[in-house]
Amino acid sequence: DGRVKLAHLSCxxxxxxxxxxxxxxxxxxxxxxxxxxxxxxxxxxxxxxEIDSFEFLxxxxxxxxxxxxxxxxxxxAHHQTRNGFQDTLPGTSGPEDFTKKxxxxxxxxxxxxxxxxxxxxxxxxxxxxxxRRRGMQDVSTTDGMQDVSAADSPQRLSRWTxxxxxxxxxxxx
Numbered sequence: 793d794g795r796v797k798l799a800h801l802s803c804x805x806x807x808x809x810x811x812x813x814x815x816x817x818x819x820x821x822x823x824x825x826x827x828x829x830x831x832x833x834x835x836x837x838x839x840x841x842e843i844d845s846f847e848f849l850x851x852x853x854x855x856x857x858x859x860x861x862x863x864x865x866x867x868x869a870h871h872q873t874r875n876g877f878q879d880t881l882p883g884t885s886g887p888e889d890f891t892k893k894x895x896x897x898x899x900x901x902x903x904x905x906x907x908x909x910x911x912x913x914x915x916x917x918x919x920x921x922x923x924r925r926r927g928m929q930d931v932s933t934t935d936g937m938q939d940v941s942a943a944d945s946p947q948r949l950s951r952w953t954x955x956x957x958x959x960x961x962x963x964x965x
Contacts, residue, residue, distance in 0.1 A: 795859045799894040800852070801887055803867035803878060804845055804909065810836050846912035853906045855919035861900055863890045866909040881907050 802809075817835040834840065845864075852860045865887065867878040872887060880886035884907045893900070900907075 798860045800862040801891055803865050803869045804842055805868045806870050807868050808870040847915050850915040851917050854917040862906045863887050864908040881909055
């Protein structure tokens with residue numbers, strides 16, 4: 793169908809992610825990008841990490857249906873493809889099989905597209921409009937997604953995007 797496919801395999805409590813969040817939070821705090829009483833320590837809280845992760849994953853699932861796939865486990869490992877896959881979730885063929893199939897271009901059906909160790913609490917999904925270029929003609933579509941203006945987008949998401957870009961540019965130097 794010409795759409796990019798995105799697969800996300802991770803442990804919800806990946807130790808490296810906690811360190812990354814603390815570093816990003818440290819710099820975000822210094823330049824005034826954290827708000828709502830957040831500081832670089834509060835954003836590394838286990839509960840906060842889980843909430844933020846499932847918020848991202850729920851939006852990914854809702855907004856990129858058919859193009860996104862995820863396999864999320866309750867573990868702490870980082871780089872499962874290098875350091876050994878973690879336990880298989882009940883009712884799935886496992887993280888290694890998930891990864892191999894995705895790499896071969898074989899994507900799970902909708903019932904297995906998003907395998908998570910638990911169902912998160914309800915999240916208000918916010919999908920933006922999608923603009924695609926087909927040939928030389930621009931086609932605007934929302935593919936059944938809710939159209940949300942930039943003013944309605946959560947401020948925290950744009951702050952994290954900004955911090956990620958900032959850190960990536962610093963790392964490239």
